[in-house]
Amino acid sequence: xxxxxxxxxxxxxxxxxxxxxxxxxxxxxxxxxxxxxxxxxxxxxxxxxxxxxxxxxxxxxxxxxxxxxxxxxxxxxxxxxxxxxxxxxxxxxxxxxxxxxxxxxxxxxxxxxxxxxxxxxxxxxxxxxxxxxxxxxxxxxxxxxxxxxxxxxxxxxxxxxxxxxxxxxxxxxxxxxxxxxxxxxxxxxxxxxxx
Numbered sequence: 287x288x289x290x291x292x293x294x295x296x297x298x299x300x301x302x303x304x305x306x307x308x309x310x311x312x313x314x315x316x317x318x319x320x321x322x323x324x325x326x327x328x329x330x331x332x333x334x335x336x337x338x339x340x341x342x343x344x345x346x347x348x349x350x351x352x353x354x355x356x357x358x359x360x361x362x363x364x365x366x367x368x369x370x371x372x373x374x375x376x377x378x379x380x381x382x383x384x385x386x387x388x389x390x391x392x393x394x395x396x397x398x399x400x401x402x403x404x405x406x407x408x409x410x411x412x413x414x415x416x417x418x419x420x421x422x423x424x425x426x427x428x429x430x431x432x433x434x435x436x437x438x439x440x441x442x443x444x445x446x447x448x449x450x451x452x453x454x455x456x457x458x459x460x461x462x463x464x465x466x467x468x469x470x471x472x473x474x475x476x477x478x479x480x481x
Contacts, residue, residue, distance in 0.1 A: 325422060325457030325479040327378025330365035338364075338371050338397045341445055369400040370414075370462045370474035372448075379479045384455065392450050398442025400468040408467030414440040415465065416450070421457040421477065428453030431460075442468065452480045 333339070333356070343355045350358075363374045373395035380392045402410035415438070416431035430451040433440025440446040442464055452458055461475040 327479045328365050328476040329378050332364050333359055334364050334371040365476050367471050367474050369464050369471040371397045379481055381481050394448045396446040396448040400464045400470045402443055403467045411441050412467035413465035414442050416462050418458050418460045421459050426453050455480045
């Protein structure tokens with residue numbers, strides 16, 4: 287039981303899990319900034335769909351029971367829609383180092399859930415990219431999204447180990463896009479406060 291609690295704490299600290307056992311919260315909507323000018327990051331606390339839950343649980347060691355694993359979602363912050371699910375920091379805030387080093391990208395557990403077109407030329411796969419813009423000031427160049435290592439493009443459907451590097455602190459809106467070959471919704475947008 288201690289290992290399950292430790293696993294839940296570690297996953298929550300990295301922002302890879304979230305939600306309650308049912309999807310009662312409405313899908314998050316990107317917020318520019320709060321009325322007081324402060325950043326309003328995405329806090330959704332949704333529960334990802336079963337394929338995402340089972341993928342994450344299968345990777346846990348030792349593997350917790352389904353009930354134990356689902357209970358660990360209560361303190362995390364997953365957000366998503368028909369195309370993507372992303373494990374966000376519990377408070378919506380990331381604290382990378384500045385200036386960012388080449389490998390200082392903030393890691394988010396991401397999962398592309400949009401189905402792929404099984405016919406040629408896609409054969410079930412589609413490219414995934416991410417872009418970002420700053421909501422509380424000018425957007426400088428330098429945002430980098432790397433998927434499953436150093437690739438600027440990931441491929442769905444499935445798990446995407448995602449590293450985001452922001453050039454400066456601020457309130458950032460990030461959008462994931464599923465390219466040609468994806469069925470259903472093709473984008474998902476969320477807001478992070480970068481300190």
